[in-house]
Structure formats: C-alpha cells, structure tokens
Amino acid sequence: MPHTRRRKSIVKVTLQDVARETGVSAITVSRALREPDKVSDALRDQILSVVDKMGYVPDLNARALASGTSTFIGVLLPSLSHSALSAVLNGIEARIRGSDYRIQYSNTHYDAGAEVKQVRAFTAHSPAGVIVAGTERLENLEAIVNEAGCPVVQTIDATLQMRGIAVAIDHKKAAMVATRHMLSQGYRRIAILGCGHDIRVRLRQEGYCEVMQQAGLLDESMIIWQDAPPSIHVGSRLIRRLLEKRPDIDGVFCHSDDLALGVIFECQRLGIRVPEDFGICGFNDLEYAMTTEPPLTTIHVPRFDIGYTAADILITLGQGGVIKERNLDLGFELVERQTTRRSKVSASTDSSAPLAVADP
Template sequence: MTLSDVARRAGVSAITVSRALRDPEKVSPQLRETILRVVEEMGYVPDLAARALASKNSGLVGVLSPGLTSHAFLALIRGIEDRVRPSDLRIQYANADSNSEDQLRQLRFFMSQNPAGLIHVGQIGDPAIDDLLRRAPCPVVEIMDVSRQPTDMAIGIDHRLAAETATRHLLAKGYRRIAMLGGAWDFRARRRQEGFQAVLEEAGLFDPALVLSIDSSTSVGLGCHLLDRLRNEFPDADAAFCHNDDIALGVLFECQRRGLAVPGDFGICGFNDLEYAGFAFPAITSVRVPRYEIGYRAVDMIIRASGSGAYPAKIVDLGYQLVSRGSTARDG
C-alpha cells in the first residue's frame, strides 16, 4: 500500500495526500475528511524510511524533559498528542535527568534520527546544549519559559513575572515572613526565585534564609518535610510560595498535622494549578499555567516551520493566571 494508491482512490495527487497528513491546515476540511476516510479504509501506513529519504527527515518529533513523570506534564503531553494525531508525525519522549551530560546525550540521539522537530524542556541557558540546539537540522521549540531569547523558537510563560504576581498576592493578604519552598533549581525555578526575591526586597522583607530547597524531584512528601524544617528553624514564618502544587499540598498536610490554621496562621501558594489544588481543603491558591495549550502549539509551531521554513512568531507568551483560593483567603 503506497501513498499513490491512496491518492488514486481519493482522486487527488500524492502531494495532496501527503499534505493532508503532514500539514492538515493547508487542505480544505472536506477534502481532508475524504482523504482520511480513504486512508482508514485502505489501512495505509506511511513508509517512514522512504519518507526520510525523500524529505530528509524521519517524521519524528523528539520531546526531551527532566519532568515527564510529573503530574504537571500530563496536560502538556495531551496537548502534544492531540496536535500530532491528525498528522503523520510521531512522538518520541526522553525523560532526561537534570544534568547537562544526560540531556546532551539524549539530544544527540534524537538528532541522529533526522527528526522533523525537537521540543526541549531542559537545562535552558546551558552553553553546550544551546550550541547543539542551534545546530539542529530541524525546528526546535523550547517550552514552558519565554523570558530569554531562544535558540530557535519558544512558547510558554514568563516564570519570573508569575512569581512576582504570586508574591505580591501574599503580601496583599498580610503575610510578611514568606518562605520559598522547592526542589531542584532548574532554570524555571531560578526565574521564579528571582521574581520572589525582587518583590520582597522592594518591600524590605526578603530573608535568604527562608529560601529552602532540596535537590531532588518535587513531591507531596518533600512539601511536608520542607514545612517541618521551616517551622522548626523559623517558627515566625507565616506563608510559603511553593515551586509547584505537589509541594504546596504537602505543606498543607503538614500544617494540618501541626495544628496550624490555613490561611489564618499560615498562607500557601502553589504553582501550575493542578486539578487537586481546587479540591483540597482549604483549596490551594496557585498560578495557572496553560500546559495543554503549550504542548499543542509547540507541535503546531514545528509543523508550520517545517512546511514554510519560517514561523511568524519566534516567541509566544501565553500568559498565566493567579487563582486565589482558600489557602490565602484572609484579610490583608
């Protein structure tokens, strides 16, 4: 079964069939529906090796991230998969460790397969990784943060601005001894720390001793541990801005174990706005990140760049939203 067989059955050219599979926006909805129906009826499966020879790429989109096992990335992955589904591209994931050597090894492996595109959520700003991405023979999209000039394209939010908004919210609610609690300090965590620190310095309230982290994957258990450590060392601490909602939920559990009233005695703000944040008791204030849209549009940027050789926007800032809930609901 070949592309030409499908084209003859559908009454169109082989190029039109290829376009309908790879770049569906360039084909009218009615024609695309006809072609996809014929593809399904005939059981056509693209010959990826033949296409790689003809188009100089394998149809593979590599996704590299140190956090694919995190709950926060599930919506991102759904977005990626939904955008890839109507095309004839395929996705290959690599859950690299946070260290640069592991990420370089994974990126070289992706590039050895002549990929159609790369999506990178890793050590942003590492000179060796940046250099490798600049030499990539395909479109590259750095996702999640847009606060620096990317090697090619970027989509996400400005994590520093988001942290500034969250910290100002805690100040407005009357909290003054505000801690920052987190895990490994990747680029996005560092940008959030910068925003957190800038706002508190402006208010004359920044204490570096209240920035606590452990170089490990974040979890509910880590949040419990960090809150226990914080209150043992600084019993006057009255709020925490957490790297993510996993840590925020752990902080909430530990507050309840200690008998600390939330939000009266202690305020909590998370990050990402995962579903459970709105159903905890009290519900957790969090920064909502459009993770599904980031994943969906990252693939779309690759498809468009591959088709035309250029994308009209190199940096796409999708913005964020602070969702204020019960964990900070006290008068300022």
C-alpha cells in the same frame, strides 16, 4: 529429518495496491490521505474505506526520503512522571494527532549531563524539530539550539533570549505576582520552597527575592531548596524542617502545587490554621488544586496550550511556513483560592499589616 517451521511471510500493502483497488492513481490516494480537502467527499470516503479494509499503513520513512523532509519531532523532558509536564505533553500529542508527524520522547531523569547527548541522538534521525520541555542548565539549552541542526522550541521561559523559539510564560514575573499577593493578604514572614536546578526554579526565586527585597522583608534563611524532584512528600518534609527552625513564619510560596499540597497536609497535622495563621501559594494550577482543603491559591500556567503551540510551530515550519514571533509569552493567571484568603479583620488588626509593594 527435523521439521522446520517456515515463518509466514507478511505481505505489506502499498499505496499502489490501494490505488488499484480503488480505481484511481496513487497520487490521488496520497492526496486524499495528506490533503483530504483537495478531493471530493465521496472519493475520500471511498479511499478511506479501502485503506481500512486492506490495512494500509503509510511508510513515513519512505515519504520523508522522497520529499526530503522529516516527520519526526523529538521531545526532551526531565521526567515522564512530572505532574506539571503531563498537560504539556497532552498538548503536543493533540496537535500531532491526525498529522503525518510522530513523536519520540527522551527522558533525561534530571541529569544535566545527558541533555545534550540525547539531543545529539535525536539529530541522527534528522528530526523536523526538537521541543525542549526542561533543562537543568542554561548553557545546555544554548548548546542544544546550536547543535540540533533543526528548529528548536523551548517551553521553559518566554524571556530567554537565544536563537531558538520560546513558547512559555515569564516565570520571574509570575513569582513576583504571587509574592505580592501574599503580602497584600497580610502575610509578612513568607518563605519559599523549591526543588531541583531547573531554570524555571531559579527565575521564580529571583522574582520572590526581588519583591521581598522591595518590601524590606527578604531573609535568606527562609529560602528553602532541595536537590530533588518536587513531590508531596518533599513539601511536607521541607516545611516541617523550616518550622522547627523558624516557627515565626506565616506563609510560604511553593515552586509547585505538589510541594504546596505537602505543606497543606503538614499544617493539618500540626494544627496550623490555613489561611488564618498561615498562607500557602502554589504554582502550575494542577487539577487537584481546586479540591484541596482548603482550596489552593496558585499560579495558573496554560500548560496544554504551551505544548500544542510548540508542536504547531514545528509543523508550520516543516510545511514551509514562517514564524515571525520568536518569543511567545502565553501568559499566566493568579488563581486566588482559600489558602491565602485571610479575613480582612485579621489582616487589619495584625501588627504586621501588609506593606504597599509597587509594581516595578
């Protein structure tokens, strides 16, 4: 007779088990875990010690069923490898950490057709809310807000008007500030490099075009775009192609620091002096921006704060709180470093002196 190995059963520790071991009620244990400030320090420490010893893990699904509330938050993002999104995700996780809430990520891989489908998959789990960290189409964002059946926070742009909640910056305004800065430093033939279909890319391009139009310098041949995720390699390739066609350009505003870093590398290979002969401005202020050679001028985006605030809003709503402000603009900052710090002498003696470009 063949020997059959029996699977060893694992007995799951319950809330009642912890209560019996501690000598208190199950309600007291639950309160110590969920609202620790409502029990004494000594009792809380005693309960937590028993929890650790017995290996108790709360059953969040059962808790959600009992309370009629969900502790699941969905996060929709275009890529898990996008460097600009990492700090946003860190902010989300920092706020979730230590709470009863948990996160499920959905990576669309920049596929516009997958965005609404993946949010529908979220709704099957009755989420407490959804954070949309990127979308390729505005109509998709509107569909997500309408179909989610729960609060939706988008971290795309603070100016988008729809039923959901926005926690972001004004990308068009940020691009306008960056472009004006480059003009003020004496750069005149300024190109723009961008990638992808993300709404933020289009808004930044609008800002750049508006300022260059005001200055009488808009030239559509200097608007360079590629349907690909932003990367250092793409930035290097795009600026090389542009310089072959337009060797007269003297500056570039990049939609991301990754593209800008590629431009810096290519200028070094070609022997182009930065910032004396060529200015470069990035976007996002990634960790390496201050350590490039020369250090990169860029737009600082409070990405960690955006993620943290988005998660905090959903937790607040889940706990019965009220959010009065529906469009939270966390602001941005132009960080001027060496890649646009043209000397005052070269700027004043250049025949293409900067124009005075007024704020709108």
